[in-house]
Amino acid sequence: MSLAPETIRKSIEALLNLQEIDAQLFKLRNEEKVLPPEMAQLKAKLDEAQKAYRGYDRTFKELDRERRALELRTLTLQEDLKRAEVKRREVRNTKEEFAANKEFEAFQKKVAEIAKTLEDRQKATQEKQQIRDEKQKVVESLEADLKAADIKRSERIQEIHQQIKALEDKRHDFIGQVDEEVFSIYERVQKIRSGNGIAYVKGLMCSGCFVSIPPQLALMLDKMDSVITCPSCSRILYPANDANSSTAA
Numbered sequence: 001m002s003l004a005p006e007t008i009r010k011s012i013e014a015l016l017n018l019q020e021i022d023a024q025l026f027k028l029r030n031e032e033k034v035l036p037p038e039m040a041q042l043k044a045k046l047d048e049a050q051k052a053y054r055g056y057d058r059t060f061k062e063l064d065r066e067r068r069a070l071e072l073r074t075l076t077l078q079e080d081l082k083r084a085e086v087k088r089r090e091v092r093n094t095k096e097e098f099a100a101n102k103e104f105e106a107f108q109k110k111v112a113e114i115a116k117t118l119e120d121r122q123k124a125t126q127e128k129q130q131i132r133d134e135k136q137k138v139v140e141s142l143e144a145d146l147k148a149a150d151i152k153r154s155e156r157i158q159e160i161h162q163q164i165k166a167l168e169d170k171r172h173d174f175i176g177q178v179d180e181e182v183f184s185i186y187e188r189v190q191k192i193r194s195g196n197g198i199a200y201v202k203g204l205m206c207s208g209c210f211v212s213i214p215p216q217l218a219l220m221l222d223k224m225d226s227v228i229t230c231p232s233c234s235r236i237l238y239p240a241n242d243a244n245s246s247t248a249a
Contacts, residue, residue: 003179003181003225003227005224005225007179008179008182008224010177011183012198012236014177014178015174015182015183015186015198016238017174018171018186019186019190019195019196021171022171022190022196023194024167025168025171025195026194026195028163029160031156032157032160032161036149038149039146039149039150039153042142042146042149045142046139046143046146049139052135053132053138056131059128059132060125060128060129060132063121063124063125063128064125064129066121067118067125070114073114074115077107081104081107084107087104088104182236185229185236188234193208193235196208198235198236199230199236199237199238200239201218201237201238201239201240202240202241204218206232206235207240209230211231211233213230213231217231217237222239
């Protein structure tokens with residue numbers, strides 16, 4: 001590349017300002033893509049709470065089905081018990097009386113057993129329902145928190161878009177001050193270096209990657225008769241003793 005030293009110097013000075021903008025743009029665009037930690041934590045808690053709720057809800061429904069089946073079984077046995085009672089009153093001899101009493105007592109025993117089982121199921125069902133309802137409240141609370149956080153994030157995204165637009169407008173102004181060939185080098189590097197395409201040199205060290213540069217490159221950099229890039233990170237190098245070096249990355 002054959003450019004006048006003054007052209008290179010002015011281009012790089014403009015790029016130093018451009019780099020500040022690109023660093024901000026990179027940060028804003030990254031923030032736009034990455035879910036905030038607090039939202040990620042809320043989402044994880046919500047997923048866990050929903051899983052717990054589904055587990056208790058499934059158990060509650062299973063117990064409730066058993067309870068309803070036992071209630072139906074109780075009704076059937078009570079009808080059987082009534083028929084056994086009628087049959088017992090209609091006996092004609094001792095043998096029939098013995099058999100009727102035995103059948104009646106058997107149904108009584110079954111009714112009592114089912115009643116005890118039903119009582120246990122009702123108690124267990126109520127306990128699971130109470131826990132399930134508590135878990136549901138946790139889920140609803142987390143859903144509300146996540147919705148509020150999402151609204152806040154949406155508002156922040158709008159702010160980011162506005163900031164990006166303003167920075168892009170400023171960026172366009174600085175691009176007009178840079179030689180096209182110099183800009184093409186910078187643009188290629190900053191895209192892979194998080195908006196950082198220039199690094200200053202102090203003590204024969206690149207401030208971008210902290211790798212020492214050859215002395216001959218430092219001499220060429222002092223002359224500023226060509227664009228010098230770091231052999232390690234490919235950033236455009238700029239002398240630290242320049243008046244604008246404090247703005248370099």
